[in-house]
Amino acid sequence: MGSLSFNTFSPLDPQSFSEESKMVVDFIADYYKNVEKYPVQSQVDPGYLMHHCPDTAPYCPEPLETILKDVSDGIIPGLTHWQSPNFFGYFQANASTAGFLGEMLCTGLNVVGFNWIASPAATELESIVMDWVGKMLMLPPSFLFSGGGGGVLHGSTCEAIICSLAAARDKVLKKIGHHKITKLVVYGSDQTHSTLQKASKLVGIPASNFRSLPTSFSNDFALCPDDVRTAMEEDIGAGLVPLFLCATVGTTSSGAVDPLEALGHVAKDFKVWLHIDAAYAGSACICPEFRHHLNGVELAHSISMNPHKWLLTNMDCCCLWIKEPKLFVDSLSNAPEFLRNNASESKKVIDYKDWQIALSRRFRAIKVWVVIRRHGLDNLMFHIRSDVNLAKRFEAHVATDPRFEFVVPRRFALVCFRLRPREEGEGTELNSRLLMAVNGSGAAFMTHAVVGGIYIIRCAIGSTLTEIRHVDSLWKLIQEKAQLVLQEPAGCVGRKND
Numbered sequence: 001m002g003s004l005s006f007n008t009f010s011p012l013d014p015q016s017f018s019e020e021s022k023m024v025v026d027f028i029a030d031y032y033k034n035v036e037k038y039p040v041q042s043q044v045d046p047g048y049l050m051h052h053c054p055d056t057a058p059y060c061p062e063p064l065e066t067i068l069k070d071v072s073d074g075i076i077p078g079l080t081h082w083q084s085p086n087f088f089g090y091f092q093a094n095a096s097t098a099g100f101l102g103e104m105l106c107t108g109l110n111v112v113g114f115n116w117i118a119s120p121a122a123t124e125l126e127s128i129v130m131d132w133v134g135k136m137l138m139l140p141p142s143f144l145f146s147g148g149g150g151g152v153l154h155g156s157t158c159e160a161i162i163c164s165l166a167a168a169r170d171k172v173l174k175k176i177g178h179h180k181i182t183k184l185v186v187y188g189s190d191q192t193h194s195t196l197q198k199a200s201k202l203v204g205i206p207a208s209n210f211r212s213l214p215t216s217f218s219n220d221f222a223l224c225p226d227d228v229r230t231a232m233e234e235d236i237g238a239g240l241v242p243l244f245l246c247a248t249v250g251t252t253s254s255g256a257v258d259p260l261e262a263l264g265h266v267a268k269d270f271k272v273w274l275h276i277d278a279a280y281a282g283s284a285c286i287c288p289e290f291r292h293h294l295n296g297v298e299l300a301h302s303i304s305m306n307p308h309k310w311l312l313t314n315m316d317c318c319c320l321w322i323k324e325p326k327l328f329v330d331s332l333s334n335a336p337e338f339l340r341n342n343a344s345e346s347k348k349v350i351d352y353k354d355w356q357i358a359l360s361r362r363f364r365a366i367k368v369w370v371v372i373r374r375h376g377l378d379n380l381m382f383h384i385r386s387d388v389n390l391a392k393r394f395e396a397h398v399a400t401d402p403r404f405e406f407v408v409p410r411r412f413a414l415v416c417f418r419l420r421p422r423e424e425g426e427g428t429e430l431n432s433r434l435l436m437a438v439n440g441s442g443a444a445f446m447t448h449a450v451v452g453g454i455y456i457i458r459c460a461i462g463s464t465l466t467e468i469r470h471v472d473s474l475w476k477l478i479q480e481k482a483q484l485v486l487q488e489p490a491g492c493v494g495r496k497n498d
Contacts, residue, residue: 020064027068028100031076032083035465039442040084044077080445085465088474089447091252091280091309091414092462098374099314102367109366114359116349117341123350126153126365133307133319133368136286136377140298143321151321152328152355153364157279158195159357160304160320161246165203167327168244168273168301176241184243185209185235189223189258191251191451193277200244209240217452220408221254223247225262232270244273247300249293250281253449254456255411257281257293264299276303279318281412283310284388287381290412310413310462312383313371317364329354387413390471391461397475403482407454413461418454419482428455430485437481444474 010016052074082093113122130151131144141147154160165186173181186200190212200210211231215221232242245267247258260276267274276297282305284290297303304320307313322328333354335344343349353359372380391413398404398417408416419434421427432448435457439445447458461471 023064023068027071032465035081035084036086036470038076038079038081038084040081040086040445041439041442042078042080043442049074049078083463083465084445085463085467085470086444086474087463087466088459088461089445091460092464093308093315094310094312094462094464095314096312096371096375096464098371099312099367101374102370103314105366105370106363109363111363112360113363114353114361115339115341115351116343119363120349122363122365123352125369126352127151127350129153129365129368129372130319130321132372134321136380137282137294137305138285138291139294139303139321142298142323143303149321149323150325150350151319152352153368154304154318154320154356155316155362155364156195156318157193157277157304157306158199160302160318161195161199161275161277162202163320163328163332163356164273164275164302164304164322165199165205165244167322167331169203169205170331171273171327172241172243180241182206182209183239183241185211185232185240186244186246187211187213187228187231187242187272188246189213189215189221189248189251191215191221191223191253191256192246192248193252193279196246196277205243211235215256217408221251221256221451223258223263225259225266228263229266229269232266232272236270242270242272244275246275246277249276249278249285250412250414252280253458254408254416254451255281255414256408257411259296260294261296261299264296268299273302274300276300278303278305280306280309282319283307284384284412286311286377287384290384307368307371310384310387311371311380312375312464313368317368319368325355332356387462387466390466390468391415391459393468394459394461394471394475397472401479403486407456408451415459415461416449416451416456417459418456419485422486431455431457434478434482434485437485438477441477441481443477 052070081087083095111119111122113119116123127145127150130153131146134144134151143149143151169181169184172184181204184205186196186205186209188196188211192212197210201207213223213227213231215223228245235242245263247260247263249257264274278285278294281293285294302320302322304318306318308315308317344351352361391410395410395415398406398415403420404417405420406417418427418431421430432455435446435448449456449458459474
């Protein structure tokens with residue numbers, strides 16, 4: 001219950017801040033030491049937490065020890081453990097000591113750098129860090145501040161695409177008239193992340209003007225430039241206006257890579273904004289052997305990637321570069337009286353509020369800055385290559401068992417496979433049961449996708465703590481559960497403790 005205190009209320013006392021922060025750091029360190037002992041996928045039922053929490057908020061303060069005990073007893077069981085070395089689902093959310101330290105600085109300093117004067121260091125460090133990362137990816141100078149472009153740190157790809165799409169929309173509508181917004185068309189593939197469709201809706205593009213172009217096994221589910229050209233020609237013939245094309249480097253379902261250079265030429269021919277979503281695989285492109293996947297980026301208008309996926313930068317962090325920053329400012333800026341100041345009026349500084357949706361913003365740059373400085377490019381490349389090698393090891397395991405097959409080629413550190421169906425039509429049911437058995441065991445966690453109408457199991461390797469032994473144990477577990485699935489009638493493999 002806590003007890004009523006008659007002492008002066010001091011919510012940011014330096015002494016208690018130091019003592020209690022150390023308690024939390026030790027708690028998290030113990031969590032990382034023991035994380036692989038927990039079931040990777042939470043085994044709780046919906047509504048479980050209501051039984052662990054009172055109906056009303058506490059009136060009196062409670063000791064941190066009590067709160068941390070409640071985290072252990074009530075919160076931890078309800079987590080799917082993304083930092084577990086046995087987490088192979090979705091795409092990973094990397095964490096590192098450096099990322100945590102950077103997040104501590106970001107949270108502890110707690111500045112709100114919406115414009116330059118609100119915290120000059122926050123703005124200037126962000127522009128420096130964005131040029132650093134851009135150079136690590138060998139982006140053309142036109143995307144860097146030093147070359148007339150620029151970059152901004154957002155929280156997610158969704159925000160990055162919304163801002164890019166809004167800028168593209170306003171650029172075109174300024175020429176053809178704002179009343180013609182219902183004529184604008186957005187293009188992606190059936191493998192493009194669903195965030196593109198959400199962004200289109202949010203910026204006012206009619207649902208009927210969203211083109212999800214089909215992909216196929218013939219080109220490993222990459223977006224076909226000829227299909228894009230045909231779709232745009234047909235839309236123009238129908239009196240519509242092609243606006244925005246999103247190409248992907250590392251799709252969520254299968255890790256497919258769209259042909260950027262060919263798509264870039266199509267976009268150029270039709271004067272369409274080309275955005276590159278490299279949320280997952282962009283991080284790999286800091287390694288020279290993967291950089292070719294960005295060939296053609298010089299034809300794009302904007303590109304985004306997420307260091308919080310694969311570059312050891314704790315959530316949240318999305319890098320977005322644009323060739324013409326003025327287009328963001330034109331589309332996203334406003335100037336209420338309470339924000340007016342001489343620095344902004346001089347046009348000599350960046351006000352990042354004009355590069356994003358919200359006014360408030362976090363000091364994410366200090367987190368990226370710490371990560372890059374503590375690890376260095378050399379160790380960041382080592383991290384990427386290690387994960388890819390683990391994926392190759394898992395791929396080799398799958399290849400030795402004739403009961404399994406690959407559905408698409410391995411891309412980066414994502415392996416897509418399935419248990420071969422024994423008869424036509426049972427592939428989805430068979431593999432969904434296998435996945436349920438693996439995840440229900442608590443020993444590992446993977447996710448699925450459907451590509452070309454085929455249900456596949458995705459093994460996405462990239463959690464920071466994952467080692468060879470975890471990959472080998474995953475394969476052993478898959479084999480064991482596959483044997484059960486093949487022996488039992490449909491529906492007999494349960495969710496828990498199989």
